[in-house]
Amino acid sequence: MNVAERGLIEKRWSKVISLFTPRIQIHSDHFSLFSSIANSLEKKMASRRQETEQPEAQAYYQKPTKPWFVAILYILREQRLVCVLIGIAIASLGFTLFSPSGSTQPIPYYSDPISVGSSLALAQRKPSSIEYGMGSASAGGRIPLGLKRKVLRVVVTGGAGFVGSHLVDRLIARGDKVMVVDNFFTGSKDNVMHHFGNPNFELIRHDVVEPILLEVDHIYHLACPASPVHCKFNPVKTIKTNVLGTLNMLGLAKRVGARFLLTSTSEVYGDPLQHPQVETYWGNVNPIGVRSCYDEGKRTAETLAMDYHRGANIEVRIARIFNTYGPRMCIDDGRVVSNFVAQALRKEPLTVYGDGKQTRSFQFVSDLVEGLMRLMEGEHVGPFNLGNPGEFTMLELAKVIQETIDPNAKIEFRPNTEDDPHKRKPDITKAKELLGWEPKVSLRQGLPFMVKDFRQRVFGDQKQEETTTTSSS
Ligand SMILES: NC(=O)c1ccc[n+]([C@@H]2O[C@H](COP(=O)([O-])OP(=O)(O)OC[C@H]3O[C@@H](n4cnc5c(N)ncnc54)[C@H](O)[C@@H]3O)[C@@H](O)[C@H]2O)c1
Numbered sequence: 001m002n003v004a005e006r007g008l009i010e011k012r013w014s015k016v017i018s019l020f021t022p023r024i025q026i027h028s029d030h031f032s033l034f035s036s037i038a039n040s041l042e043k044k045m046a047s048r049r050q051e052t053e054q055p056e057a058q059a060y061y062q063k064p065t066k067p068w069f070v071a072i073l074y075i076l077r078e079q080r081l082v083c084v085l086i087g088i089a090i091a092s093l094g095f096t097l098f099s100p101s102g103s104t105q106p107i108p109y110y111s112d113p114i115s116v117g118s119s120l121a122l123a124q125r126k127p128s129s130i131e132y133g134m135g136s137a138s139a140g141g142r143i144p145l146g147l148k149r150k151v152l153r154v155v156v157t158g159g160a161g162f163v164g165s166h167l168v169d170r171l172i173a174r175g176d177k178v179m180v181v182d183n184f185f186t187g188s189k190d191n192v193m194h195h196f197g198n199p200n201f202e203l204i205r206h207d208v209v210e211p212i213l214l215e216v217d218h219i220y221h222l223a224c225p226a227s228p229v230h231c232k233f234n235p236v237k238t239i240k241t242n243v244l245g246t247l248n249m250l251g252l253a254k255r256v257g258a259r260f261l262l263t264s265t266s267e268v269y270g271d272p273l274q275h276p277q278v279e280t281y282w283g284n285v286n287p288i289g290v291r292s293c294y295d296e297g298k299r300t301a302e303t304l305a306m307d308y309h310r311g312a313n314i315e316v317r318i319a320r321i322f323n324t325y326g327p328r329m330c331i332d333d334g335r336v337v338s339n340f341v342a343q344a345l346r347k348e349p350l351t352v353y354g355d356g357k358q359t360r361s362f363q364f365v366s367d368l369v370e371g372l373m374r375l376m377e378g379e380h381v382g383p384f385n386l387g388n389p390g391e392f393t394m395l396e397l398a399k400v401i402q403e404t405i406d407p408n409a410k411i412e413f414r415p416n417t418e419d420d421p422h423k424r425k426p427d428i429t430k431a432k433e434l435l436g437w438e439p440k441v442s443l444r445q446g447l448p449f450m451v452k453d454f455r456q457r458v459f460g461d462q463k464q465e466e467t468t469t470t471s472s473s
Helices: 003-053 056-062 067-078 080-097 113-124 162-173 228-233 235-256 292-312 336-345 365-377 394-404 429-435 443-472
Strands: 153-157 177-182 201-205 218-221 259-265 316-321 350-353 359-361 384-386 391-393 411-414
Touching (some): 162 177, 228 235, 228 292, 235 292, 259 292, 292 316, 316 365, 336 443, 350 394, 359 394, 384 429, 391 394, 394 443
Parallel strands (some): 153 177, 177 201, 218 259, 259 316
Antiparallel strands (some): 359 391
């Protein structure tokens, strides 16, 4: 190739190069950009590598981390969480065992007859938040901390009566919200007055023969005149209360999905041909006698409860209560214990009907209330006999009354009333086995508490009468 040719080729190449030169410029810009990015990345990676190679503590100081994250890491690393959990467990145990209010202890009233008087005195005082604190006692006993029982809304029909008012005391004491529904036929506001002002207590004047709508979890259905005198006073009303009243309360239970407990009676056994009476015994009842409004009324109430249970899936409980006595019983209501006590206090002769050889068993009211609550809280429908199997003839009872109140009290015999059963004694095997219940208070232990209450009412009433007569004359 000569010089001319060579010069030509170089010229052409230089043209070609000049055409591409700006693009190469761009490429070189890109290259410098990429290389700068690569450089910075490399630097970062190097610094990271350095960081990870540095001791851990130094890393904390270099990189500020969120304080909560640091705390969690610290707790986990130092196993502080285990310590905290152990601490909570020890504190719970201590609190449960040494709770200052004793709020998880079963109420002594029911386990110890001697404390009945003091408990009644307590009931007479205005309730305070300490005495009626939440989750105090349960029919079953102690409740572990953190598993506090649910506060129940409970309605007690007939809650202003004798048994009802004692039941209300217990329910309020354990922290339930209690509504008493009563028409005050045989009950009295005086029996529940000590709860007035307590936000957990409500008193509703209502006749259960009429329907009522309440939002409740449990229904204790006690409304019914219980003494022969009151039952016979208006027999049609008595059977209406038993039948329509029970229907209405079962209807309420169905509507709001509440559990329903019926207080039936040993009278469903009538004049029993089987002794002692077991729940499987069907009874010997006169369906057309003067006492039938009560006896047959309660039998029908039991039938209704079972039909609602089977047909409408209502949770029902049936208690067959045997003779019960205690403070707040109606004075002069024709029931044998209250009759004898009132007569002995007034220095009147004790009236024994018939030959006095008919037998009864007497349970103290606190035992009954414990049984009712266990039944309601338990899983068994019943019926369950709730009574004290200790059997006394009327003459023996009169003797105990003489010993307790007045040894000189006279006994007067009168003709027996129609359909008066000859024998009555509960077989409580079923309640013992399935409810873990049996009465604790003997007649001699319980009677003085009733006598004290009657003495106050009989002589308190007399004093009041004397003051009114003096002031009016
Ligand atoms: N005390 C016993 O020895 C005994 C024995 C067996 C069964 N029982 C049953 O226990 C329950 C309570 O008996 P008690 O001894 O406390 O009787 P009680 O007469 O003292 O109480 C009954 C309560 O029901 C109320 N009452 C009556 N009819 C009512 C109505 N139509 N509507 C609203 N309230 C009405 C009364 O005013 C009273 O407060 C009753 O159902 C009774 O049949 C009691």
